[in-house]
């Protein structure tokens with residue numbers, strides 16, 4: 381599999397993309413990072429679980445979409461349990477490593493089935509900091525698998541570097557279990573107050589809506605994506621990695637005719653550019669600080 385040989389240029393931002401067990405969107409995810417200037421490595425989960433690949437060699441850990449374990453027991457549930465309970469030879473679970481990874485200031489992204497995994501694991505929204513599930517994703521209100529384009533609005537309260545400078549975007553959804561349920565007034569109020577409900581489904585005018593099909597699943601708060609309280613962990617039901625080029629959009633020809641100067645980048649690419657640029661600037665700041673420290677000592 382491409383990229384499995386490991387890191388070629390450690391100076392480049394490194395994205396690790398997990399696959400296996402029915403995940404099926406890893407190539408698009410890798411393409412997104414490569415277009416954004418990062419190096420993307422696709423690795424089977426077993427390689428990481430068995431300790432042959434360390435997530436700590438990477439800057440961004442990514443859980444792609446698909447049908448892990450055939451959606452048995454609910455989408456993302458089996459994989460989340462594996463991450464929480466399966467110990468490697470050193471007696472550590474992958475969740476132990478992921479917690480350390482986040483504490484080290486690194487980033488985690490989950491798309492669709494990947495988002496479901498992060499929610500079932502409790503990494504999103506993780507209000508308590510204890511990584512226990514606080515919300516859930518379940519069957520769409522329509523009772524059907526939804527495969528359509530939607531419009532999203534970014535919550536201006538969100539502090540996540542993934543969403544910096546983005547106001548709205550169009551992206552496709554394809555899922556059966558995308559309905560976010562937030563139980564308990566307090567949990568809901570805290571998510572809203574902290575802007576963790578970072579993306580909302582909107583109508584054509586850009587107003588958040590619960591009206592089907594603009595809102596494809598009936599999610600609470602019309603919510604399409606969440607971050608944790610640090611903004612380092614981000615997940616969403618729609619697929620930004622499926623809109624990297626204007627030509628991915630079903631209406632591209634008419635739009636290009638009406639506006640020949642239209643950018644040929646898809647809306648989804650900005651997310652990946654954002655996080656890659658953020659890691660670059662973090663590194664530059666760290667290098668300057670180190671230089672200043674060396675100079676003064």
Ligand SMILES: NC(=O)CC[C@H](N)C(=O)O
Nearest residue numbers: 445446492493555556557
């Ligand atoms: N595209 C996906 O990742 C789908 C996620 C999940 N299998 C669902 O149907 O809800």
